[in-house]
Amino acid sequence: MYNDIDLAALAEVCENAWDAFLVFKRTQVSQRALLMRTIATALEETGDELIAVAMKETNLPEARLRAERGRTIFQLLQYADACEKGDWLEIRIDTAIPDKNPPKPDIRKMLVPLGPVAVFGASNFPFAYSTAGGDTACALAAGCPVIVKAHPAHEETSTIVAQAIQKAVEKCGMPKNIFTHVYGKSFEVGKALVTNHRIKAVGFTGSYGGGKQLFDWANQRPEPIPVFAEMGSVNPVFILNEKLEHEYATVAQQYAGSITLGVGQFCTNPGLLFATKSPGLDEFKLALATAIKEINPGTMLHTGIAKAYASKREVALSQPSVSLVAESSTAPNEGQGQPTVATVSGEQFLANPLLHQEVFGPYSLLVECNDTNQMLQIARQLEGQLTATIMGTEADLKSNINLIEAVKNICGRIILNGVPTGVEVCLSMHHGGPFPSTTDARFTSVGADGIKRFARPLSFQNWPNSLLPEALKNENPLHMWRTVNNQLTQSAM
Amino acid sequence: MYNDIDLAALAEVCENAWDAFLVFKRTQVSQRALLMRTIATALEETGDELIAVAMKETNLPEARLRAERGRTIFQLLQYADACEKGDWLEIRIDTAIPDKNPPKPDIRKMLVPLGPVAVFGASNFPFAYSTAGGDTACALAAGCPVIVKAHPAHEETSTIVAQAIQKAVEKCGMPKNIFTHVYGKSFEVGKALVTNHRIKAVGFTGSYGGGKQLFDWANQRPEPIPVFAEMGSVNPVFILNEKLEHEYATVAQQYAGSITLGVGQFCTNPGLLFATKSPGLDEFKLALATAIKEINPGTMLHTGIAKAYASKREVALSQPSVSLVAESSTAPNEGQGQPTVATVSGEQFLANPLLHQEVFGPYSLLVECNDTNQMLQIARQLEGQLTATIMGTEADLKSNINLIEAVKNICGRIILNGVPTGVEVCLSMHHGGPFPSTTDARFTSVGADGIKRFARPLSFQNWPNSLLPEALKNENPLHMWRTVNNQLTQSAM
Incomplete structure (x- = not known):
């Protein structure tokens, strides 16, 4: 034109x-x-x-x-x-x-x-x-x-x-x-x-x-x-044990919403969720799956973006040991993005840098860590991010000080018990972060x-x-x- | 060692x-x-x-x-x-x-x-x-x-x-x-x-x-x-007409001192002086020459720096139309740097980028501009500097507003009626400047x-x-x- x-x-x-x-x-x-x-x-x-x-x-x-x-x-x-x-x-x-x-x-x-x-x-x-x-x-x-x-x-x-x-x-x-x-x-x-x-x-x-x-x-x-x-940024979320055990249902609801908000097309979309293997995590996965299935695919910004999403989602899902947790029950039309959550182990995540990358759209990967040590190891190796989120009770926070410090090193905004989507326009907002989320x-x-x-x-x-x-x-x-x-x-x- | x-x-x-x-x-x-x-x-x-x-x-x-x-x-x-x-x-x-x-x-x-x-x-x-x-x-x-x-x-x-x-x-x-x-x-x-x-x-x-x-x-x-x-930086100094006419002797004394301070080994050493052709400029040149001749060569930081100075000085002095204004009457010993002032026309300066470069040591080039327009043209083409200095009376400043604005664009500190050498350690000091004086x-x-x-x-x-x-x-x-x-x-x- x-x-x-x-x-x-x-x-x-x-x-x-x-x-x-x-x-x-x-x-x-x-x-x-x-x-x-x-x-x-x-x-x-x-x-x-x-x-x-x-x-x-x-x-x-x-x-x-x-x-x-x-x-x-x-x-x-x-x-x-x-x-x-x-x-x-x-x-x-x-x-x-x-x-x-x-x-x-x-x-x-x-x-x-x-x-x-x-x-x-x-x-x-x-x-x-x-x-x-x-x-x-x-x-x-x-x-x-x-x-x-x-x-x-x-x-x-x-x-x-x-x-x-x-x-x-x-x-x-x-x-x-x-x-x-x-x-x-x-x-x-x-x-x-x-x-x-x-x-x-x-x-x-x-x-x-x-x-x-x-x-x-x-x-x-x-x-x-x-x-x-x-x-861009994958905006990692660290869900700690007690929080997961006590509030898995609420957290699952909250995150199903955040992952799919605006068809996942926000720079602060949470693309990685970390939790440690536990009965709480099993319950969380079930609740998240139920919620994701109910969310309809949405039309993406343009067909190029929708195609890129479909193909990156495919590549991510086909990585070794990655398995689907849930996708929306309704199949997407052309130009739409299908809400999707997948899962992988902490080991595989550490071994495969491709899993660290953004899949721009309503996609999130749940990484199941063996324990908090592995979660710490991952936090120390993650690339720079616009945001990172900690979901934890007071007891969780007290027993994960090193994790919180490691997370601070890789992000521009650290959120407690919230979702990263939603960027308030105010003086205290830092919308930036270590490379590669920004260049400065x-x-x-x-x-x-x-x-x-x-x-x-x-x-x-x-x-x-x-x-x-x-x-x-x-x-x-x-x-x-x-x-x-x-x-x-x-x-x- | x-x-x-x-x-x-x-x-x-x-x-x-x-x-x-x-x-x-x-x-x-x-x-x-x-x-x-x-x-x-x-x-x-x-x-x-x-x-x-x-x-x-x-x-x-x-x-x-x-x-x-x-x-x-x-x-x-x-x-x-x-x-x-x-x-x-x-x-x-x-x-x-x-x-x-x-x-x-x-x-x-x-x-x-x-x-x-x-x-x-x-x-x-x-x-x-x-x-x-x-x-x-x-x-x-x-x-x-x-x-x-x-x-x-x-x-x-x-x-x-x-x-x-x-x-x-x-x-x-x-x-x-x-x-x-x-x-x-x-x-x-x-x-x-x-x-x-x-x-x-x-x-x-x-x-x-x-x-x-x-x-x-x-x-x-x-x-x-x-x-x-x-x-590094050549720290240009713009000497305006009325100032030159009324105060050539004082300015010459001040600058002979600044050019040779610490054998010219300061990052804020004034390497370029700009003035317009006038009887005042002729008087200034004479006074500056007299002062420079009387200043003894000094020992430089190490022989490598002294050798580099001697060779860069030689190259600068051998450029087309560059002529010597004065050098110290005492010849330098090995390892010493000889105070030197040279001169060139505004046209030649504009035509020869080599003359814009720093000669690290007690050297300064006096550029004789045809008029204030040519001085403005030069100021607009100069590279980034740590400092720039305006020497002018109130009347000079009022009639050279565009020049002053152009000079602000190329430096990190703009000095009025002073010398750039001497960097006060205080909060209001900006010791930095546009590229290539610094990288940020x-x-x-x-x-x-x-x-x-x-x-x-x-x-x-x-x-x-x-x-x-x-x-x-x-x-x-x-x-x-x-x-x-x-x-x-x-x-x-």
Whole structure:
């Protein structure tokens, strides 16, 4: 429907974004916050049309899409507040000590924007992690122009959202090239974007293969740039003995729901369950099987994803010693994903790295460990994850301290007695994790701390008050929290 | 004098560091601060012996070495205070809202250590950027074990410092493998260390070639890890017209001193001076020449560095249209570096990338621009720098806003009417900068914010108060500043 941008035009887009950066970086945080709120309003105004188009392109249900647009608007508003409040600027001021030997100069530090950011949205979140999603919101808050490459699976949806953003940019009197929307189904467009010298950072949500490729291109540039790629995760769940024995029925219900939520197409979908062999585990398996059988197959995002699910599920089920626990009683139609739980022993799991990999869809593997030692051994060998979950009673937790510590080492969020699906948009959320779940464990893609991905510190030494940025002036005209001579304060100096 | 560690032994060192990490990461910040203060005391106690050995190995003068050890002790104490105070933990707490739909869980986030860190020290700072230097201090503060590879140019100095650290580790009852000192003159040791899967970050201070190689190895690992390499900088200085006209004599004196300070062996040494052709510039050149002629050659760190300086200086001086402004009247002895200033036109500078490169030593190139437009064009094309300096009157600054903005884009610290040499150890200092001055512009290697290089966020969802880390408990027992429900506060909840 849309033609790929040609590479000469793309290079011009990047130059224009750079020119826009020179203006945009000098805007006040209040102006950027206003822009983000105006985008939120414009997104609200896309009304039923956007939902209808997104339903057609993504197969996601209407209620889910309306909720996701609501979340996207909420994100923009929340990050706008955070942008304006300015805690993210990490302001540090040390005043001069002229009679020190040698004299100590006045030094003031704050974060400044990196430059134009390339954003590659997600197929599974057409709004919240796409065109006007978290990456775009954070980059604009930081003062960075954004170039979004429309996701090939929902280009029309992306176009409508991009138009809403462009309308808001115009309304706010901002340089139009702080936001550009380009099309590119081909490999070449993505590569040209990431390797263009005007691009200073990359945001990505998608597969390991895609994210790692962008990361490699970015690091091989003459000037390497940061890539924030969220690349998926199997989100292991460790169900401890007493919990299993006492609450197997509740846990089974909870997890049957979490595994199949949104046809298993969330990055926090629990793909691995660990428990030790016991009568409790047998009961849990039965209860989980009963629950899974009753859940109907759902239509996946597009046929390519459904086909990939069917084939990866097949491969996983055909591994040595893997056996089916249950699948939905209703057979899937074309394009649907069939809820499935399989099981394998701890030994086999340790021996077969393929079993550690994500099967994107409503699939989970229950690993039956011989004992808690084996569970610990597995936790110590697992790859990096967005989340990990411990299901345990107080007694379980007390007797599994080493396990909990091992689990902390491999994840960005550790959940107790809950499910990993559901990513709250708030400052305390860390949606990130050790490689390979992301390419940079130090930054989050959800919550206002994500703004810091697109900024770097700059120190001003010996500048007179009148020439400093507003955030650094003595009077503290923006009423920000600042660390002045090692003390956090909101006062003027 | 010392044999390279063999690679099997090095792998064991890394395993041991990992085991120590599992204990060390659970220590309280107060325990780590105590460790750092104990290291500071042990370093103090190295007394005259350390200074004598360092003088022999580095050719640095006694007063400079005593001052540098003082700075290293000061760093350890300052970062210990910051470690204990805990601002760097970036604590965010959002309390539960059970009646929200869906219910919002309690989520609390703080930074946690990455794991064992490999540190490669600098030849030009045997204390402050080496064995017990900023990288080691920051990594220990974060809760990361450290493996230092002794710099081949000062292995004996490094050994004495390492013994002081080991004594302090023992005195504090910490696991001994939180600090290991290894020797390796060969390429293989460095590579094996950076590519060992137990190593989770790298700190480096040195040449572009060395830093970039570590960066590439780290990014090509199955699990890429962050490399914080500070790789040098030419620290451009832009001298504006009115300043030049009115204060050429003072500026010339100031810069003759800065260019030759420590025989030009500082990473913030000003290697490029930009000014526009004018009678003021002619006067400045004369004054600078007079000053440079009077400064005696100094002994460089070792003969290899002195030879490299002589040859790079020769290459720089032999470039088309480059001419000598002045060199010290006294000829250098073997091992010494001769103070030198050369000049070239703006056109030639733009045309010849070799002239943009660092000549490590007491050398600076004065670039004579046709006008401020050409100066702006140059500023827009310069590579990333640790620092950049503007010398200007108020009128100069007002008429050069675009230049100042362009300069901000390429540096980590922007100095007004001063010299870049002299890096204050304080929170507001950013000692970092866009590539190629460092591999990660988002982090500093001086000041307590450098602790954050070795940490990543971890969110705790739905954990009871009793099982949370001290820093996240309701009572706020460590009296830290925390953002609770979006408000910074030091209060208990």
